[in-house]
Amino acid sequence: MSMNPAVAQLNEVVDWFIPADIVADVEMRKQARVFLYSHVFGPYIGNTVPLALYLFDPRPGYQIEVLAAAISAFWIFPIVLRVVGHYYLLATISIQNLIFCILWSCFFYGGVASPTLPWVLTIPLLALFYVGSSPKMRLVALGIFAVNLAGFLYLYNVVGHPDSPIPENAVEALGIVSTIAASLYVAMMAMVYANALASQVELEAEMREHMATAAELTRAAKEAERAGAAKGDFLAKISHELRTPLNAVIGYSEMLLEDMAAGGESESVSDVKKIHSAGHFLLKLVNEVLDLSKIEAGKMDVHTEAVDLPGLIESIGERYRALARQNDLDFVVECGPALGKIRTDPSKLEHAIGQLIDNAIKYTHQGRITLSAGLEAGPKRMEAKISVRDTGVGIAAERFDSLFEQFNLDGDTSASKYGGTGLGLALSQKISRLLGGDLVFESKLNVGSCFTIKIPVDAQQAGEDDRVVGEAIREAEAFHQQLRRLVGRAKTEGADASGKLPGMRAAVNG
């Protein structure tokens, strides 16, 4: 629903008078807007009545000046609202002033037969517009009206009243002017109220839309979480089920190899060895899938302890030195100075480093593998850097972006050629991140690659980062709740506003 630009401009003018504490409240702002329209533009219409009285009264006196002054006093209300606030008190005083204006003119110009009597109709209408859904304020408005009316009737009938000085032929003309002015005023107020209602409906629709989006997002997030958990569970189960038959394949082929070694049957040995190594390969793949699925499902536990980094690096180096030799490669371990203990999960770190060395050996045909460790001041904290550098085939620049994707093996070089599972780098990266760090690399085709694990020297600090993320999530949740609360209120207001509509139509038509 788009708003007429002229109306938008007028709204801007009257909105200037609304104090800040009311602007924030949707219901109050709607009432205040109607109140302001009435007080900014109403006196122009209202003052036509004293003007007409001045013209038709042969002896115009103080009573007309008082009426004009009382009507013009309405112009002060917006300024008072802007400066002092106290909306409901102002609304009450305004209603009292309106009743005074009407009864004052009735008193001097014919009592219940006065041409200004149609204005009485505006009182309940305005009371409803100004005080909105507050039952207490409605009662107050009704009470004021009753007290005024009783006082008026007592004064007019018991104490006595002046005779109307308006000549009989002018009464009709005055009645027409007064009724037209009252109708104009009611029509204006009805339009303003309808306009306020429309913008509220618009706001509600917008809120409902936001709410629906939020609900949709929540649902989608839950769905994704469920799907992720289901996938993780499935992979864990399948991996477990795959291990049992693999145990048999590996175990029995080992037994066969033992038999063959004892019995000297050499022709089948290479076949059984193939079964055995294929079984081992499959087992490695299954283990890696299991690890990846556990990390992705958030089920991989991290057990931090004080780890002697040089000792860990040396022991890893020891383990891989022989494998490197078998492949005619030099294997060098370099530990930086002052490299002491760090707090991390040693078995996970070892696993991640092992994957990198496996890869380096796989993709290097000659030269050397260098395993090095050192400390470095990172952007936020001290970091341990563990690098695996090789003089291997290297990685083409166009593959950099997809390098950590699962099952991403070097284009023309298949898994069978290098014996890789295609999960090693992805797993190594995920473990590094699990330990609060990351895996980075640099590489040049046909020159070599260097993969570096950077992890915080204290995993507790990584935990601190998690706390910040947790706070952000809590904030998002609070926002969601606020939205839910706003929509809840918009709903009740909507019901309330639609309840008022028939009454308002009746007032306009009547």
Added chain:
Amino acid sequence: MAKILLVEDNEINRDMLTRRLRRCGFEVCSAIDGPTGVALASRERPDLILMDVALGAMDGWEATELIKASPQTAHIPVIALTAHALASDREKSVVVGCSDFDTKPVDMPRLLAKIHGCLAVSSLPLAL
């Protein structure tokens, strides 16, 4: 000759491990579930028990606790065998009274080293 009780519910694994242990010179008896394992432990009085933890209704942890609760079988060392090398499994094996812990698939030389280690420790009081 040392006698080993193997508690393992998977037939292939049971057959394979039984035969491989026999080849290595052990006397082997086997049980297919927890209750049978507990009963065999008390009847056969093995020198060592290899306990798969992922059994049926009564898991390996429970069976180990029962074996450790009985005065006749409490002294028998138990090596737990699990599919995953989880730190929580390792801790649990210590809590229920296992002497050692290994992961499946078994690496024969590694498992044999653990078996010999446990047997050496449990035979110490006899030697004294």
